[in-house]
Amino acid sequence: MNKIISKENLSEKVTKLVIDAPEIAQTRKPGHFVIVRVENNGERIPLTIADSDTHNGTITLIIQEVGVTSAKLIALNQGDSVLDIVGPLGKATNIHKIGTVLCAGGGVGIAPLFPIVKGYKEAGNRVITVLAARNKDLLILENEIRHYSDEVIIMTDDGSYGQKGLVTVGLELVMQREPVAEAIVIGPAIMMKFAALTTKKYNVPTQASLNTIMVDGTGMCGACRVTVGGETKFVCVDGPEFDANLVDFDQMLQRLSAYKDDETVHFHEYQTCKTHK
Amino acid sequence: MKDLEYYKIERAQQWREELRKNLKAKDRTSLDRCQMVEQDPMQRNTNFSEVNLGISEEIAYNESRRCLDCADPTCIDGCPVNINIPKFIKKIELKDFLGAAAILKETNTLPAVCGRVCPQEKQCENSCFYTVKLAKPPVAIGFLERFAADYERNSGKISIPEVSKSNRLKVASVGSGPAGLAWAADMARIGYDVTVFEALHEIGGVLKYGIPEFRLPNEIIDFEIENLKKMGVKFRPNFIVGKTKHFDDLRNEGFKAFFVGSGAGLPNFMNIPGENSINILSSNEYLTRINLMGAIRNVNSDTPAPNGKVVAVIGGGNTAMDSVRTAKRLGAERAIIVYRRSREEMPARIEEVHHAIEEGIEFLNLHNPIEYIADEKGFVKKMILQKMELGEPDSSGRRKPVPIQGVTETIDVDVVVVAVGVSPNPLVPSVLENLEVTKWGTIVVNENMQSSIEDVFAGGDIVRGGATVILAMGDGRKAAEGMNKYIQEKFAEKK
Ligand SMILES: Cc1cc2nc3c(=O)[nH]c(=O)nc-3n(C[C@H](O)[C@H](O)[C@H](O)COP(=O)(O)OP(=O)(O)OC[C@H]3O[C@@H](n4cnc5c(N)ncnc54)[C@H](O)[C@@H]3O)c2cc1C
Ligand SMILES: Cc1cc2nc3c(=O)[nH]c(=O)nc-3n(C[C@H](O)[C@H](O)[C@H](O)COP(=O)(O)OP(=O)(O)OC[C@H]3O[C@@H](n4cnc5c(N)ncnc54)[C@H](O)[C@@H]3O)c2cc1C
Ligand code: SF4
Ligand code: SF4
Ligand code: FES
Numbered sequence: 001m002n003k004i005i006s007k008e009n010l011s012e013k014v015t016k017l018v019i020d021a022p023e024i025a026q027t028r029k030p031g032h033f034v035i036v037r038v039e040n041n042g043e044r045i046p047l048t049i050a051d052s053d054t055h056n057g058t059i060t061l062i063i064q065e066v067g068v069t070s071a072k073l074i075a076l077n078q079g080d081s082v083l084d085i086v087g088p089l090g091k092a093t094n095i096h097k098i099g100t101v102l103c104a105g106g107g108v109g110i111a112p113l114f115p116i117v118k119g120y121k122e123a124g125n126r127v128i129t130v131l132a133a134r135n136k137d138l139l140i141l142e143n144e145i146r147h148y149s150d151e152v153i154i155m156t157d158d159g160s161y162g163q164k165g166l167v168t169v170g171l172e173l174v175m176q177r178e179p180v181a182e183a184i185v186i187g188p189a190i191m192m193k194f195a196a197l198t199t200k201k202y203n204v205p206t207q208a209s210l211n212t213i214m215v216d217g218t219g220m221c222g223a224c225r226v227t228v229g230g231e232t233k234f235v236c237v238d239g240p241e242f243d244a245n246l247v248d249f250d251q252m253l254q255r256l257s258a259y260k261d262d263e264t265v266h267f268h269e270y271q272t273c274k275t276h277k
Numbered sequence: 278m279k280d281l282e283y284y285k286i287e288r289a290q291q292w293r294e295e296l297r298k299n300l301k302a303k304d305r306t307s308l309d310r311c312q313m314v315e316q317d318p319m320q321r322n323t324n325f326s327e328v329n330l331g332i333s334e335e336i337a338y339n340e341s342r343r344c345l346d347c348a349d350p351t352c353i354d355g356c357p358v359n360i361n362i363p364k365f366i367k368k369i370e371l372k373d374f375l376g377a378a379a380i381l382k383e384t385n386t387l388p389a390v391c392g393r394v395c396p397q398e399k400q401c402e403n404s405c406f407y408t409v410k411l412a413k414p415p416v417a418i419g420f421l422e423r424f425a426a427d428y429e430r431n432s433g434k435i436s437i438p439e440v441s442k443s444n445r446l447k448v449a450s451v452g453s454g455p456a457g458l459a460w461a462a463d464m465a466r467i468g469y470d471v472t473v474f475e476a477l478h479e480i481g482g483v484l485k486y487g488i489p490e491f492r493l494p495n496e497i498i499d500f501e502i503e504n505l506k507k508m509g510v511k512f513r514p515n516f517i518v519g520k521t522k523h524f525d526d527l528r529n530e531g532f533k534a535f536f537v538g539s540g541a542g543l544p545n546f547m548n549i550p551g552e553n554s555i556n557i558l559s560s561n562e563y564l565t566r567i568n569l570m571g572a573i574r575n576v577n578s579d580t581p582a583p584n585g586k587v588v589a590v591i592g593g594g595n596t597a598m599d600s601v602r603t604a605k606r607l608g609a610e611r612a613i614i615v616y617r618r619s620r621e622e623m624p625a626r627i628e629e630v631h632h633a634i635e636e637g638i639e640f641l642n643l644h645n646p647i648e649y650i651a652d653e654k655g656f657v658k659k660m661i662l663q664k665m666e667l668g669e670p671d672s673s674g675r676r677k678p679v680p681i682q683g684v685t686e687t688i689d690v691d692v693v694v695v696a697v698g699v700s701p702n703p704l705v706p707s708v709l710e711n712l713e714v715t716k717w718g719t720i721v722v723n724e725n726m727q728s729s730i731e732d733v734f735a736g737g738d739i740v741r742g743g744a745t746v747i748l749a750m751g752d753g754r755k756a757a758e759g760m761n762k763y764i765q766e767k768f769a770e771k772k
């Protein structure tokens with residue numbers, strides 16, 4: 001059982017939880033994630049550790065409501081507990097001093113991007129971050145990211161904030177202007193696919209952090225498998241970050257929809273019975 | 278090791294002599310082997326209750342009379358932990374069922390589990406006098422073992438093994454499968470302060486997430502875990518040694534030695550075209566979703582799992598049988614085993630194959646998948662099977678299946694479960710630099726189950742690369758003995 005220390009809504013569907021997990025707080029590094037099970041009969045879902053506080057023994061999770069489990073998690077309040085949290089999982093980001101680093105985050109991908117931006121900055125790099133969201137209300141962590149970035153470019157689909165356009169526009173802007181040593185992109189699979197195609201044009205080595213479906217998170221089941229450079233890899237133990245130009249994003253996108261129908265129905269049931277309560 | 282002298286002395290005891298005199302050997306051998314009481318096949322293939330319902334006291338007694346109490350009990354050679362088989366069976370003949378259970382527990386920590394899942398036909402029962410010399414059905418050692426263990430559990434008179442005075446030395450197991458549990462029981466008995474770390478949220482390893490409840494109900498494992506807790510063993514689920522904390526952190530916290538029983542959890546795939554299509558899962562994923570997470574079978578579970586009309590399971594081992602019979606229970610119209618060798622060569626327990634046939638499982642033997650075809654959304658729809666024939670015997674003595682050139686068959690499928698074996702869990706070797714491993718990734722140990730790192734012992738599937746419950750438990754016990762010796766010596770040195 002892990003207790004929720006504080007809760008803050010970042011946008012309509014995005015919530016930040018600070019949770020008691022002293023052991024994980026101690027060993028986690030940027031890029032790591034945890035697997036959470038909210039309650040008995042609950043599903044195990046992966047969530048990036050957005051931040052941690054070793055002094056208070058807490059980790060920060062930023063959750064976007066997309067289905068039943070994420071909804072149940074953000075329905076919890078300060079003082080409530082989460083049944084199980086295990087981690088830190090995955091390989092940590094290979095953060096090093098290299099020069100100018102271009103970070104791109106889309107939607108809730110900004111949450112897992114945050115610890116990486118922070119890490120790169122603290123390692124002494126020049127960090128330029130492109131944040132993309134559908135509209136202004138969906139943009140999260142802007143201030144936190146600004147604090148650790150030399151420059152922040154904001155893109156919205158509808159132009160309600162920053163510049164109007166997709167994340168790729170922001171990436172091109174930077175790469176046309178100055179040399180970039182490496183890039184990292186995190187967001188919906190479709191965004192990462194096009195971001196990778198864009199950075200490839202400029203020969204910028206690019207990492208993508210993949211958010212596949214997972215069960216155990218320890219390499220035991222293979223639910224998270226993706227094709228990278230023609231080989232099958234398990235995202236939970238071989239990743240979550242991979243060379244973005246080698247990832248078969250189309251296959252990954254398809255695999256993400258494995259349970260879509262079941263889950264849509266289940267979420268509908270959950271929401272209906274919640275309103276009837 | 279089998280201690281013949283000891284068995285002789287035991288056998289010479291008066292009560293055994295008397296029992297032997299009660300009934301002539303010839304009359305014993307003319308008795309028929311008992312039948313397990315089973316749920317009706319067409320009923321059980323729609324539920325997850327146990328298939329085998331157990332045998333009554335009367336049936337057990339009758340079966341116990343078949344055992345000849347041999348002067349050379351060859352059955353014991355077939356049991357990896359050398360249970361004193363005639364002694365426990367003769368206790369049943371004496372109707373001292375609790376006494377029988379006590380004998381089992383002298384060498385086997387989880388008799389209720391082994392009675393259910395051991396491949397008896399390859400182990401104890403294969404070496405029984407009846408099999409070897411009479412070519413008759415062996416004494417039903419497994420059924421009797423299960424009977425005695427269940428009797429004790431249901432009697433309410435369970436004996437918690439005595440625990441020596443605490444020596445306050447901390448030791449830990451990495452993993453809570455049968456190897457870790459057997460190790461923990463022995464270490465607790467000696468008086469150690471025992472912690473069992475487990476990556477998953479449930480204790481039990483494959484016993485929980487792999488083997489389905491229709492073969493091994495969870496309550497049996499939970500009962501044993503409760504007993505371990507009563508002996509003072511601490512369990513830490515959701516804790517991955519090497520991730521949540523490193524071995525060095527735990528050493529600093531005072532842990533004197535580790536037992537690695539982390540299993541062979543890495544699923545193998547065949548790497549054939551289309552294998553990453555949706556609804557093609559490893560047996561680990563399929564069984565975990567359904568057994569551990571309750572997908573489909575528990576209406577309140579939030580975890581989904583694919584539920585198809587036609588489910589094909591690739592493989593011929595216990596895992597394949599468990600997966601295919603699970604699919605049937607979840608309502609598959611066709612649940613099919615696809616295996617590249619013939620039926621006789623399937624490595625699964627004979628009883629499981631037999632049960633599967635009764636339950637209406639189809640078998641496509643001498644077939645091997647070579648490609649999967651998915652629809653435009655990525656869901657698997659068809660599989661192309663290469664037909665095989667048996668060629669020359671290979672190094673294992675089995676006739677090697679070879680493709681019949683150009684002969685393939687395409688069948689429609691909705692779900693495919695890949696059960697073609699597992700590899701050792703790489704996590705522990707990847708975080709322990711000086712740990713010696715084989716080229717297959719199994720941990721190298723000496724005769725005391727000690728690895729190349731002196732405070733790290735190992736056993737079970739991580740050492741054997743996929744074996745059986747009883748072998749894993751045997752390793753756990755041997756490691757406990759080795760570790761105790763190691764700690765005592767080290768401790769004495771310091772004093
Ligand atoms: C390594 C890793 C790190 C992650 N970090 C975060 C994070 O920090 N914050 C966060 O909000 N989410 C994160 N995710 C995604 C998160 O795990 C999923 O959103 C969550 O599992 C959805 O569960 P659910 O029951 O709420 O929705 P479900 O009912 O399971 O899914 C609802 C819909 O979302 C889609 N979906 C399912 N799983 C995913 C997924 N992994 N990614 C995208 N779409 C999915 C499905 O197609 C489905 O239609 C991460 C995923 C991974 C693998
Ligand atoms: C479906 C299936 C059916 C089977 N049927 C039979 C049968 O009928 N008869 C039979 O004899 N055998 C059977 N087997 C084989 C048998 O289950 C295994 O040989 C046995 O469980 C091995 O035991 P173990 O203790 O070595 O490992 P496991 O049971 O695999 O347990 C290892 C545990 O360690 C945990 N772990 C791994 N790494 C870490 C870490 N770093 N930190 C913390 N925890 C960790 C894992 O999560 C796991 O729970 C079957 C196997 C399967 C999969
Ligand atoms: S533990 Fe297994 S091999 Fe040994 S006697 Fe029991 S069933 Fe037979
Ligand atoms: S070999 Fe068979 S008959 Fe002889 S003691 Fe063992 S179980 Fe009994
Ligand atoms: S989540 Fe099971 S192997 Fe990655």
